[in-house]
Amino acid sequence: MISPRLSRENIVAIAIEIADEEGLAAVTLRGIAGRLAVHVTSLYNHVPTKDAVIGEMVKSLLAEARLPVGRISWEDWVRQFASGMRALGRKHPGAFEAFHHSPAAGERAAEPFESAFAAFRSAGFDASSTYNAVKATVVSILGYMLEDTLPARRKDVARTDIRDLPVERFPQVHAISRVAGKTDTFAYLVEALIAGFAATRKGRKRRREPVSD
Numbered sequence: 712m713i714s715p716r717l718s719r720e721n722i723v724a725i726a727i728e729i730a731d732e733e734g735l736a737a738v739t740l741r742g743i744a745g746r747l748a749v750h751v752t753s754l755y756n757h758v759p760t761k762d763a764v765i766g767e768m769v770k771s772l773l774a775e776a777r778l779p780v781g782r783i784s785w786e787d788w789v790r791q792f793a794s795g796m797r798a799l800g801r802k803h804p805g806a807f808e809a810f811h812h813s814p815a816a817g818e819r820a821a822e823p824f825e826s827a828f829a830a831f832r833s834a835g836f837d838a839s840s841t842y843n844a845v846k847a848t849v850v851s852i853l854g855y856m857l858e859d860t861l862p863a864r865r866k867d868v869a870r871t872d873i874r875d876l877p878v879e880r881f882p883q884v885h886a887i888s889r890v891a892g893k894t895d896t897f898a899y900l901v902e903a904l905i906a907g908f909a910a911t912r913k914g915r916k917r918r919r920e921p922v923s924d
Contacts, residue, residue, distance in 0.1 A: 717749055719757045723767045730768070730806035738764060768809040770817060772799060778823035785830040786905050789848050792823065793901045796852050797859075804860035810853055836912055844908045855900060 725746050726738045740761060744751040758764045776799040779791040800807045815821075824845060831841040873888045 717747060717753055722754060722757055723771045726764050726768055727803060727806040731803050734805050735808040765809050765813045768806055769813050769815050772806060773815055773820050780822045780826045783826055783830050785834050788827050788830045789905055790901055792848060793852050796856055797897060800856040800860050807856060807860050811857060840911060848904055851900060851904060855897060
């Protein structure tokens, strides 16, 4: 008899719950089965391996993030992608690490990128610049969020105590540390990406072929 709780959706929901509570490494088929009160072999028809579970976690998290789709400007796509992933990372700090273990796959995962490519291309970016801009956005935001969610995933993170550094040798470190907690580095990163992409596009427009004799 199949448990009414045993479905791919419930399995993935439990995996995300475990990851947020104990970290992604704690997600195992046996642990999921334990929370669902079923034998581990009962999961195999839905998710045969841990890798399959992580792949499904990525799909579920992407759906929850509500990333930008449809017609949109490229600037708004970058901002909305960034804000969606930031909100997701803050809600699921442990499960968010799944993005660094399994690529997004399937039509639903591809929809935001179809919108991104269309947005950049319609604004005059060539194919290479479009790919580079979208790739740079994804890598930058995921990398930032991996670092941002680290304290929630690991309580034993070692950090340099600025007070232990002699001021005479590290005057700039001490000066900058006073404002570090008052800035929004994430917002700065997003706007820096947008400014950089815009400058690249303008640079390409101004470039001319050399005049031949």
